[in-house]
Amino acid sequence: MKAFxxxxxxxxxxxxxxxxxxxxxxxxxTVPDTDKMHMLALFTGRRPKRxxxxxxxxxxxxxxxxxxxxxxxxxxxxVGDLAETMSLLMPExxxxxxxxxxxxxxxxxxxADKTEAEKKDWLLTSWAMLDSQExxxxxxxxxxxxxxxxxxxxxxxALADVTGIEAPALTHRIMGKWMPENYTFDQLVQxxxxxxxxxxxxxFFLAYPIQETSERQKSAADVEASLGDAExxxxxWKWDGIRAQMIKRGGEIFIWSRGEDLAxxxxxELHSFLQALPDGTVLDGEILSFRDGKPLPFNVLQTxxxxxxxxxxxxxxxxxxTIVYDCLEYEGEDIRSKTQAERRSLLEGLQGNSAYQEVxxxxxxxxxxxxxxxxxxxxxxxxxxxxxxxxxxxxxTYQVGRRRGDWWKWKIDPLSVDAVMIYAQKGHGRRxxxxxxxxxxxxxxxxxxxxxxxxxxxxxAEINKVDYFVKRNTxxxxxxxxTVKPELVFEIGFEGIxxxxxxxxxxxxxxxxxxxxxxxxxxxxxxxLESLKAFLED
Amino acid sequence: MAKPLLExxxxxxxCEQGRFYIDPWKPVDDAVITHAHADxxxxxxxxxxxxxxxxxxxxxxxxxxxxxxxxxxxTVVKNGVQISLHPAGHVIGSAQIRIEYKGQVWVVSGxxxxxxxxxxxxxxxxxxxHFISECTFGMPVYTWKPQQQLFRDINNWWQTxxxxxxxxxxxxxxxxxxxxxxxxxxxxxxxxxTHGVIENTNEALRRxxxxxxxxxxxxxxxxxxxxxxxxxxxPPSAVGTPWMRKFGPYSFGYCSGWMALRGAKRRRAxxxxxxxxxxxxxxxxxxxxxxxxxxxxxxxxxxxxxxxRYLNEIGFNAREVHxxxxxxxxxxxxxxxxxxxxxAELTDRKEMV
Numbered sequence: 048m049k050a051f052x053x054x055x056x057x058x059x060x061x062x063x064x065x066x067x068x069x070x071x072x073x074x075x076x077t078v079p080d081t082d083k084m085h086m087l088a089l090f091t092g093r094r095p096k097r098x099x100x101x102x103x104x105x106x107x108x109x110x111x112x113x114x115x116x117x118x119x120x121x122x123x124x125x126v127g128d129l130a131e132t133m134s135l136l137m138p139e140x141x142x143x144x145x146x147x148x149x150x151x152x153x154x155x156x157x158x159a160d161k162t163e164a165e166k167k168d169w170l171l172t173s174w175a176m177l178d179s180q181e182x183x184x185x186x187x188x189x190x191x192x193x194x195x196x197x198x199x200x201x202x203x204x205a206l207a208d209v210t211g212i213e214a215p216a217l218t219h220r221i222m223g224k225w226m227p228e229n230y231t232f233d234q235l236v237q238x239x240x241x242x243x244x245x246x247x248x249x250x251f252f253l254a255y256p257i258q259e260t261s262e263r264q265k266s267a268a269d270v271e272a273s274l275g276d277a278e279x280x281x282x283x284w285k286w287d288g289i290r291a292q293m294i295k296r297g298g299e300i301f302i303w304s305r306g307e308d309l310a311x312x313x314x315x316e317l318h319s320f321l322q323a324l325p326d327g328t329v330l331d332g333e334i335l336s337f338r339d340g341k342p343l344p345f346n347v348l349q350t351x352x353x354x355x356x357x358x359x360x361x362x363x364x365x366x367x368x369t370i371v372y373d374c375l376e377y378e379g380e381d382i383r384s385k386t387q388a389e390r391r392s393l394l395e396g397l398q399g400n401s402a403y404q405e406v407x408x409x410x411x412x413x414x415x416x417x418x419x420x421x422x423x424x425x426x427x428x429x430x431x432x433x434x435x436x437x438x439x440x441x442x443x444t445y446q447v448g449r450r451r452g453d454w455w456k457w458k459i460d461p462l463s464v465d466a467v468m469i470y471a472q473k474g475h476g477r478r479x480x481x482x483x484x485x486x487x488x489x490x491x492x493x494x495x496x497x498x499x500x501x502x503x504x505x506x507x508a509e510i511n512k513v514d515y516f517v518k519r520n521t522x523x524x525x526x527x528x529x530t531v532k533p534e535l536v537f538e539i540g541f542e543g544i545x546x547x548x549x550x551x552x553x554x555x556x557x558x559x560x561x562x563x564x565x566x567x568x569x570x571x572x573x574x575x576l577e578s579l580k581a582f583l584e585d
Numbered sequence: 586m587a588k589p590l591l592e593x594x595x596x597x598x599x600c601e602q603g604r605f606y607i608d609p610w611k612p613v614d615d616a617v618i619t620h621a622h623a624d625x626x627x628x629x630x631x632x633x634x635x636x637x638x639x640x641x642x643x644x645x646x647x648x649x650x651x652x653x654x655x656x657x658x659x660t661v662v663k664n665g666v667q668i669s670l671h672p673a674g675h676v677i678g679s680a681q682i683r684i685e686y687k688g689q690v691w692v693v694s695g696x697x698x699x700x701x702x703x704x705x706x707x708x709x710x711x712x713x714x715h716f717i718s719e720c721t722f723g724m725p726v727y728t729w730k731p732q733q734q735l736f737r738d739i740n741n742w743w744q745t746x747x748x749x750x751x752x753x754x755x756x757x758x759x760x761x762x763x764x765x766x767x768x769x770x771x772x773x774x775x776x777x778x779t780h781g782v783i784e785n786t787n788e789a790l791r792r793x794x795x796x797x798x799x800x801x802x803x804x805x806x807x808x809x810x811x812x813x814x815x816x817x818x819x820p821p822s823a824v825g826t827p828w829m830r831k832f833g834p835y836s837f838g839y840c841s842g843w844m845a846l847r848g849a850k851r852r853r854a855x856x857x858x859x860x861x862x863x864x865x866x867x868x869x870x871x872x873x874x875x876x877x878x879x880x881x882x883x884x885x886x887x888x889x890x891x892x893x894r895y896l897n898e899i900g901f902n903a904r905e906v907h908x909x910x911x912x913x914x915x916x917x918x919x920x921x922x923x924x925x926x927x928x929a930e931l932t933d934r935k936e937m938v
Binding site for chain 2: 059060061062063112114115117118121122125126127128131132135136475476477478479480481507
């Protein structure tokens with residue numbers, strides 16, 4: 048655990064990519080193989096199962112820290128991270144421990160059939176033998192999402208340097224449903240084929256936005272200047288659903304979402320078509336709710352995503368289908384290095400032979416012969432229930448991760464309104480102890496009605512200024528939330544709007560975020576609920 | 586009931602009986618100053634009273650002011666009110682101010698820390714009836730490690746940078762942290778170079794008779810290769826400036842109590858964050874307040890609301906003071922507290938150019 052805690056600390060202590068890679072390589076070079084696999088698992092979102100519930104951990108941490116519960120809560124608001132708060136508040140350790148990461152995780156997993164008293168005893172003993180940095184990562188193992196200041200790309204880069212295996216191959220090998228208990232480092236570094244784990248997906252290829260900021264719209268001429276001749280590109284609608292990879296291998300089917308969640312059971316409508324595919328087929332596409340051959344807005348799909356059980360009603364109200372746009376494996380062969388055009392024609396063949404074309408749909412290619420033409424077609428995106436247009440170079444291979452060059456998304460402008468900030472709350476992580484999470488309101492007569500929360504979109508300098516304002520203009524405090532003097536006006540952008548019975552304003556926004564701070568607008572000139580609701584009619 | 590000896594006004598803490606203010610932020614006739622930082626020693630008062638060791642820095646920062654200085658434990662009487670200064674351990678020359686009139690004793694802490702930093706006269710608790718205390722770090726998540734450990738880390742970091750051929754830049758306030766760091770560096774590793782702002786303060790302190798390790802002011806003539814082997818002491822205002830960039834490649838360390846939290850550390854985006862503060866930590870605050878044996882403690886800048894509640898729960902009679910420095914949480918973020926202390930740095934910078 049000492050090495051793992053040091054890894055964390057060292058990664059925190061530098062902002063330089065090269066330094067981070069060096070730190071990671073050093074870790075791989077010094078720890079046992081099983082620790083390497085546990086580290087990889089944690090850094091790719093495979094946390095050990097939570098064995099003690101968070102409330103109990105918190106409760107016992109308060110006891111160990113010997114401070115009143117309210118002061119623990121206040122401290123948590125200042126620190127913005129539960130694992131860190133607990134590690135800071137506990138008294139210094141009196142003994143130490145040389146257990147490895149693997150041993151600690153085994154102990155955590157062994158808690159499954161222990162009584163509450165045994166768990167408590169184990170936890171207090173463990174805390175007492177870890178220093179504050181070790182305690183911090185230990186608490187992270189027990190509670191938090193394991194978010195760290197390093198991307199999976201960097202971890203893979205370091206691992207590639209250490210093992211001599213190319214990064215794209217490694218990225219592929221660490222996907223899928225493995226756990227460190229059943230996947231060894233030796234297996235990871237050996238030559239592999241798809242048959243080693245028939246469920247394993249390929250790394251997704253992700254598009255880059257063609258316009259970096261919403262304020263600077265790219266014109267057809269700009270697009271031409273950066274992408275060249277329109278002839279070399281294919282265009283499709285950018286569908287607003289769940290990106291998914293669908294696999295049929297060895298008679299089994301698997302549906303993976305982009306977050307590397309195995310979601311096969313969530314989409315029973317897709318099972319028949321997948322079962323009917325030839326073995327050794329992998330498709331990439333979007334899952335959407337469909338009715339009468341038309342896609343429904345994302346919020347319809349959203350209602351069934353979180354559900355454990357899919358009731359009959361949900362299946363009737365929000366039936367799904369998939370729009371497929373790529374084929375990554377054909378007749379058992381990895382075809383990612385074939386061109387976009389070649390993969391497309393193989394995909395068309397598969398779809399043409401399918402008896403389930405109602406659910407197995409093709410992403411249609413948009414017919415265009417110039418960027419001007421495409422720009423005007425793009426105006427219809429909202430009517431198509433699409434977010435804009437996807438551009439793919441006809442000669443593109445299917446690459447790993449987000450890359451510039453061959454896949455671009457050309458999104459439509461977000462919808463926007465000017466709104467007044469009325470509540471503020473402190474952020475987490477990098478934004479701890481700063482007021483960074485805001486609630487916005489629009490006018491309904493002479494009242495301000497809250498309609499959206501937004502966390503992102505301001506620069507650090509702007510956040511500092513808003514924080515300064517909040518601290519001086521607090522009207523009331525409700526726990527961590529402050530009511531602030533309505534004064535600051537911001538332009539709020541969003542992708543879509545829907546009616547909602549759960550919100551006071553009667554509406555719910557999709558992806559609200561701050562576009563800019565309207566220093567030029569007094570609060571009286573902010574938009575009204577009426578003007579916001581007018582978007583519903585579109 | 587008689588009027589309290591000290592009251593909180595919109596100019597600062599006021600003693601009506603003695604007709605003087607303590608650390609006032611608007612111009613007054615008579616000001617008693619706890620220490621020379623810009624958020625305590627403002628410009629524009631007619632008469633200043635401070636500690637001997639604050640003399641040269643105050644003259645350097647505030648120009649031609651009418652300044653009387655005294656030593657720790659020495660008493661000055663104004664209209665029957667006895668005023669004396671006692672070590673606060675915050676920076677060189679920093680004082681707690683003890684006021685006595687007709688047997689009533691008040692103490693204003695100014696900024697203070699309880700750990701002996703090896704350069705400021707160590708903090709001494711002063712018995713009193715009423716204690717006005719700062720609580721910048723009045724949350725239990727702030728607990729400082731002994732400074733030996735801290736300086737071991739700093740010296741190791743410097744040594745490693747030197748071996749890797751990277752310059753070492755360490756950032757701390759020009760009055761206080763700069764000298765504290767200077768006196769605790771391992772000079773066997775190399776030479777100490779200073780930013781002009783810090784060197785000006787060092788010179789003022791040396792004129793005041795303070796003995797500091799030798800330093801070399803960075804000028805146009807400084808040779809980059811030599812500087813790279815040494816360590817550069819720079820003020821916060823130098824971070825991200827062309828002045829700093831010209832030393833690249835470098836590793837830059839930031840010294841501040843706020844570095845105790847990962848979030849603040851990440852926001853700072855320093856290569857290394859060293860947890861070093863000239864303010865008392867949580868345990869320091871509680872023990873300092875306890876040692877005064879006071880009947881009532883008034884909490885000013887910092888996490889006043891939570892700290893006041895906590896002190897009351899454990900049996901103190903504590904009050905939150907809103908008037909001073911604009912009130913609650915005023916100094917609770919890096920930006921604000923530093924902005925104030927940096928004002929002085931920026932004035933200094935102008936002189937440099």
